[in-house]
Amino acid sequence: MIGYCTIGVNDMDRATAFYDALLGELGAKTLFDMGRIKGYGVGPGQPMLAICIPYNEEPQAPGNGNMVAIPAASEEQVGQLHARALELGGADEGAPGTRVPTFYGAYVRDLDGNKLCFFKMSAG
Numbered sequence: 001m002i003g004y005c006t007i008g009v010n011d012m013d014r015a016t017a018f019y020d021a022l023l024g025e026l027g028a029k030t031l032f033d034m035g036r037i038k039g040y041g042v043g044p045g046q047p048m049l050a051i052c053i054p055y056n057e058e059p060q061a062p063g064n065g066n067m068v069a070i071p072a073a074s075e076e077q078v079g080q081l082h083a084r085a086l087e088l089g090g091a092d093e094g095a096p097g098t099r100v101p102t103f104y105g106a107y108v109r110d111l112d113g114n115k116l117c118f119f120k121m122s123a124g
Helices: 013-026 075-087
Strands: 005-010 031-033 037-041 048-052 068-071 091-100 102-109 115-121
Touching: 005 037, 013 037, 013 048, 013 075, 075 091, 075 102, 075 115
Parallel strands: 005 048, 068 115
Antiparallel strands: 031 037, 037 048, 091 102, 102 115
């Protein structure tokens, strides 16, 4: 249902280093790079995450209540992604753990304050 999600950044070089390393943990790679916008994914036709300098060239600002949720293969990978994001300079927004019986998640903010969730859903 989701084709892609775009989040704004203020420094493409800094954001690229963060997301190249973080999303590489999931096997994602650059699918397109147009300078001010770069898209990551695992392949054509799959959901993508793009980072960009805002089109209006105003400073990026994270939205209140906005979050990008990235699925993980296991609860262990949720923890690994959370730890990797913190190693790369992200900020902790919620340690890995069970939120509801079928949802295991962890939360971080990227270098520009965008909120990310890594999660694993189980059958209920």
